Amino acid sequence: MAALPEIASLWIGGRLSWLEQLCLKSFADAGHHVTLYSYAPVGNLPPGVHPGNAAEIFPGEPMLRHARTGSPAIHADLWRLHLLRNTRKIWVDADMYCHRPFDFETPHVFGWEKEGLVCNAVLGLPPDSPTLNGLLDFFRDEYAIAPWLKPSQRQELEAARDAGTPVHMTEQDWGFTGPAAVTWFLRETGEIGHARPQNVFYPVSFKHRNHMIQSRFDIPSRLGPETRGVHFWARRMKPRLEEKEGNRPRRGSYMEGLIAKHGIDPGAAPIPPKARPAAARRDDPAFRAEIGLAALRGEESVGQLCRRHAVDERFVKACRERIEQGATELFRDAAAGGSGT
Incomplete structure (x- = not known):
């Protein structure tokens, strides 16, 4: 049997919360070599997860943060592209849980989040991928106007550019460098044909994310033999857990069972309050x-x-x-x- 592919993610910030510990450890427990890259040491890596120097993949300065939210998601979107160009590892977001080993034999590893949109929370592409190289070339221009935007959005950005005030990628709408960009290039190159069905990585939709922390929902029944990962949609789930659920999933919920399975202690790594700028x-x-x-x-x-x-x-x-x-x-x-x- 071929060795499992290596898994990698990026962490920009301080300590991990128990949710990231759970997800990263799930890949290690499934037999993957897991590297969490960061620009500064992370003091509470879970067992089986190896540290990596993020600057060896892509510089940390300037840190590309979304102007309105302060999120480093833009930087992470670009960082993962350089990871794929320079290594053979599969990128996963730190809120992707490993339900079964990612025992894929192809370097193309990604799937539909919903109809018409491939999510980049799991992304594997060969270094010579036309999609990968198209994305890297496109984002060299930090003021680029995306062809996947609506005509009205393009016209607005073109008017700003022609007026001498082009809009930087950090000031554009949320997600500019994310799934929409990946989906567009996959379609353009034909590599979209490698996209796996929604149930492989996103069996629980964004809309139903909180079902995973409530005991009245039967999440295992939604997972099929093809399911490899479960995305926890942490950007919205973590505030709910921290603000309304006492920083842990409810007793008897799907996620509580995973915490017990992987030996994670929520009390030792609580989810911090969400930063609310301005x-x-x-x-x-x-x-x-x-x-x-x-x-x-x-x-x-x-x-x-x-x-x-x-x-x-x-x-x-x-x-x-x-x-x-x-x-x-x-x-x-x-x-x-x-x-x-």
Whole structure:
């Protein structure tokens, strides 16, 4: 039997939470050699996971963080492409659980998240892959305008470029360098034919992610013989666990069973509170009213408002809905600077 492929991931930040420990250890327990790369030492790697120097793959400076969220996801998206060019390892997000060994005999390892979209939470490509090299070439231009965007989005970015104010990749909409980019290039090159069915890596959808931490849902029944991984969608699941669930899944849930299986102690590596940049500004009624009224006027697109005010699309829509639903007089007064007129 051929040796299992090596697995790699990247961690930018401090200590791991128990969720990352669980996922990384699951690959080691399945027989994979697992490397967690980082730019600084990670002090609480789980047993069987090896440290790696991320700078040997791709420099850590400048750190490419999303302008509105502060997330290093853009940097991680580019880092994984360089990993694939320079090694034969399979990339996995640190919130991907290994249900069964990734015993694939092909270097093309990726799958459908949903209809029309390949997720890059698992990504394996040969170094000479046209998709891989197309992505690396495209993102050399940090102000590139993506052909996979909607025509209206492209026109907006082209207008900014022609006006001498091109939009940097860190200021573009969330996910610019992620699954949409990978899917587009896979289609262009024909390598999309290697995409595996949704149930291989994403048997529990983003919409149903919290089913995995609640006891009333039978997750094993959703996993088939073809299932190799289970994505935990940590960007949204971790805040739920930290804020509402006492930092651990509920008793009898699918995820609680995995914690016991792999010997993970949630109390020793709690999920930290989610960072909320500019929270005071976002909570200011005057600021919310300003955003809501601007969105209603429609003189700028939602994307432009997000970039100009460093907020996300959900925040803009919530502000607009507040105005549409008939905000209180106090809220309207705040939009006028508290004059009451």
